[in-house]
Amino acid sequence: MNRNMPAAVQDRALQIAHHEMGHYVMARALGFSTGGVTLSVTMDLRHQGGASITLARPITSMEALTTYLEARMMVLMAGAMGQTLSSKQVSGSHVDKSKAVAILKGAQGAEQDYAKVKELQHLLRNITCQETDSTSSERIAAELKAMTDHVWTRAQKIIDDLADTITELALLLVERMVIVEQWGRSADTYEVVFTREMLERLPAVRAVPVLSVCM
Secondary structure (H helix, E strand, O other): OOOOOOHHHHHHHHHHHHHHHHHHHHHHHOOOEEEEEEEEEEOOOOEEEEEEEEOOOOOOOHHHHHHHHHHHHHHHHHHHHHHOOOOOOOOOOOOOHHHHHHHHHOOOOOHHHHHHHHHHHHHHHHHHOOOOOOOOHHHHHHHHHHHHHHHHHHHHHHHHHOHHHHHHHHHHHHHOOEEEEEOOEEEEEEEEEEOHHHHHOOHHHHOOOOOOOOO
């Protein structure tokens, strides 16, 4: 690890690195084009992170649309799932479901992911459950839950299967962080930028399997 980084900053950086690499690895596994990954953490533990994902994809049928929506939901869920993976052990780490749900629904930086998931949930339900009476709130709620549970289970299996890859990439991301001047303060921020080209040269990235969303 980065020995010059304060322990609290390092812990926060590892959490966010796992989050962003969760998004990144899930996106690659589901066939989205991916770009770079960025991460910055200040001494007072504010953070910014991002995984660049190209959402453009041909939609030529209703089946393709539902598959795309499911895949996009899985990518959004993957950040919170990845964030729960253990940084202490490289092998055998698995998603903590209750913690992942709390991260996704809480105010820990994943609230935008959750807002997008909720919008896509309703859009997907509107497409796949067209016969449902729009005034039947109980049935709509049940359909949303069943659909979301199904997508979550598939996403969690992928993150569990690729946990070692996510953890390896997260550790590498944090190891490369350097302190810089940012946000109007002098040298109080650790940051790193992995470009698309840098990532795609890594054996761990090249080994990510391309999976079908319809598992």
